[in-house]
Amino acid sequence: MSKYxxxxxxxNFFAGSGGEEAAGMKPEIHEGAMGPGLALLTAFGExxxxxxxxxxxxxxxxxNLEEATEELISLxxxxxxxxxxxxxxxxxxxxxxxxxxxxxAVEKELKIPVLTGMYEENPxxxxxxxxxxxxxxxxxxxxxxxxxxxxxxxxxKLVKGEEILGPDIEGYIERGIxxxxxxxxxxxxxxxxxLLKKCKxxxxxxxxxxxxxxxxxxxxxxxxxxxxxxxxVTSGGIVPQGNPDHIESSSATKYGIYSIEGMERMDKKDxxxxxxxxxxxxxxxxPNLVIPLDVLREMEKEGIIGELANYFITTTGTGTxxxxxxxxxxxxxxxxxxxxxxxxxxxxx
Numbered sequence: 571m572s573k574y575x576x577x578x579x580x581x582n583f584f585a586g587s588g589g590e591e592a593a594g595m596k597p598e599i600h601e602g603a604m605g606p607g608l609a610l611l612t613a614f615g616e617x618x619x620x621x622x623x624x625x626x627x628x629x630x631x632x633x634n635l636e637e638a639t640e641e642l643i644s645l646x647x648x649x650x651x652x653x654x655x656x657x658x659x660x661x662x663x664x665x666x667x668x669x670x671x672x673x674x675a676v677e678k679e680l681k682i683p684v685l686t687g688m689y690e691e692n693p694x695x696x697x698x699x700x701x702x703x704x705x706x707x708x709x710x711x712x713x714x715x716x717x718x719x720x721x722x723x724x725x726x727k728l729v730k731g732e733e734i735l736g737p738d739i740e741g742y743i744e745r746g747i748x749x750x751x752x753x754x755x756x757x758x759x760x761x762x763x764x765l766l767k768k769c770k771x772x773x774x775x776x777x778x779x780x781x782x783x784x785x786x787x788x789x790x791x792x793x794x795x796x797x798x799x800x801x802x803v804t805s806g807g808i809v810p811q812g813n814p815d816h817i818e819s820s821s822a823t824k825y826g827i828y829s830i831e832g833m834e835r836m837d838k839k840d841x842x843x844x845x846x847x848x849x850x851x852x853x854x855x856x857p858n859l860v861i862p863l864d865v866l867r868e869m870e871k872e873g874i875i876g877e878l879a880n881y882f883i884t885t886t887g888t889g890t891x892x893x894x895x896x897x898x899x900x901x902x903x904x905x906x907x908x909x910x911x912x913x914x915x916x917x918x919x
Contacts, residue, residue, distance in 0.1 A: 663821025666694025807845025
């Protein structure tokens with residue numbers, strides 16, 4: 571009896587090729603299971619085999635989306651898989667975006683079921699939750715043991731064409747799909763029961779969860795710009811030449827603070843951009859397009875602004891998780907306050 575064939579996708583880290591130093595590795599294909607695929611192989615059992623493992627560095631994928639996707643499809647196609655699994659990526663943003671991208675492409679090109687897994691705050695979730703089944707995982711690889719059985723159960727159903735039940739039952743992330751069903755009680759009765767539970771302080775789960783919005787109270791307007799100290803903050807990925815703090819080109823996990831003291835403009839000899847996902851040629855030639863130091867210095871001399879801080883704060887915005895971005899802001903806002911910053915010029919690409 572022939573076995574169901576699975577092709578598994580992992581990144582440079584889970585393939586054991588290395589961390590950031592290996593993030594630029596090009597797509598590769600390896601026979602059989604490796605890394606987390608070994609746990610998947612055990613879970614799926616004798617009916618299944620992991621025919622091959624596709625590997626690609628997170629930076630290479632993020633900076634070459636179309637090329638990397640095409641290369642991976644050409645490597646995967648000869649194995650004629652019945653199921654394609656990517657990850658799980660947990661809370662690794664670049665990895666999550668890669669998993670979602672390749673899953674969507676495989677589903678379209680090879681016409682087979684696909685499956686991935688991520689932590690709910692991974693940027694790949696918002697990008698792909700409506701297109702794919704994304705198994706809900708913990709925020710780190712420490713949650714692998716709990717993720718594998720869920721991937722196995724859903725993967726088996728996908729391969730065998732069985733019905734996939736709701737996200738709370740199966741363990742995947744809500745996709746925004748509403749399905750009609752016959753309830754034992756009419757809506758008015760269920761609503762009263764929920765209300766009574768709420769009044770008693772008991773657990774009550776709504777049948778129609780509402781989206782959550784992070785509302786931020788706007789700051790008071792600046793009334794005297796000529797006496798206000800300004801700082802530059804950017805998600806445009808401008809860093810000193812060589813990227814000394816190794817800020818990622820996408821799905822950033824860190825930010826940097828760099829001096830512009832005594833500088834009249836951003837010089838390409840001193841600064842570069844690491845931001846992925848767009849043509850960087852113009853910014854590479856003139857970093858002032860993202861950090862407008864030249865213009866702000868003129869405004870400072872003319873008295874339009876009071877003073878410019880002697881540093882800028884930078885990260886990359888592509889695929890960066892909302893949770894990480896919020897944490898960056900909460901971390902450096904103390905420095906801005908201590909330095910008497912009254913306003914921030916926030917730039918992107």
